[in-house]
Amino acid sequence: MKMIVAVVKPSVTEAVMDALAGIGVSGLTVSEVRGHGRQKGQTEIYRGAEYNVTLVPKIRFEIAVDDGMATQVVDTITKAAKTGKIGDGKIFVMDLLSATRIRTGETDSEAVAG
Numbered sequence: 347m348k349m350i351v352a353v354v355k356p357s358v359t360e361a362v363m364d365a366l367a368g369i370g371v372s373g374l375t376v377s378e379v380r381g382h383g384r385q386k387g388q389t390e391i392y393r394g395a396e397y398n399v400t401l402v403p404k405i406r407f408e409i410a411v412d413d414g415m416a417t418q419v420v421d422t423i424t425k426a427a428k429t430g431k432i433g434d435g436k437i438f439v440m441d442l443l444s445a446t447r448i449r450t451g452e453t454d455s456e457a458v459a460g
């Protein structure tokens with residue numbers, strides 16, 4: 347299994363959720379976060395000569411999937427979240443050691459599948 351973490355612009359949140367539902371993702375977690383990339387948050391807000399780092403609001407998706415779906419999820423998020431402008435975000439993929447559906451006690455593939 348993989349844990350996919352995607353940090354995207356808030357404006358694409360619904361598009362990403364719709365696209366993920368469209369490929370059969372059955373569960374996900376969304377959080378409001380703040381961060382910065384290589385522009386240090388500056389040029390996304392205004393073009394000043396400030397040197398300070400600014401934190402920009404972003405949305406963080408966490409999606410646990412079977413290995414076989416990971417590439418499709420990454421491709422789908424990339425397409426749905428791309429505006430072509432700076433700050434479009436990043437997608438990170440991590441190996442996931444275990445998953446448990448608390449209600450049933452099902453684990454791993456059974457726990458992350460629909």
Ligand SMILES: Nc1ncnc2c1ncn2[C@@H]1O[C@H](COP(=O)(O)OP(=O)(O)OP(=O)(O)O)[C@@H](O)[C@H]1O
Pocket residue numbers: 353380381382383384385402404431432433434435436
């Ligand atoms: N190396 C990183 N580690 C963790 N989070 C990151 C990292 N880089 C970016 N992020 C997160 O992703 C958000 C968007 O990053 P962003 O798209 O601006 O990256 P970038 O490398 O500056 O690319 P771009 O030049 O397209 O803006 C950041 O606000 C931050 O929350």
Ligand SMILES: [Mg+2]
Pocket residue numbers: 382383384385386432433434
């Ligand atoms: Mg950036």
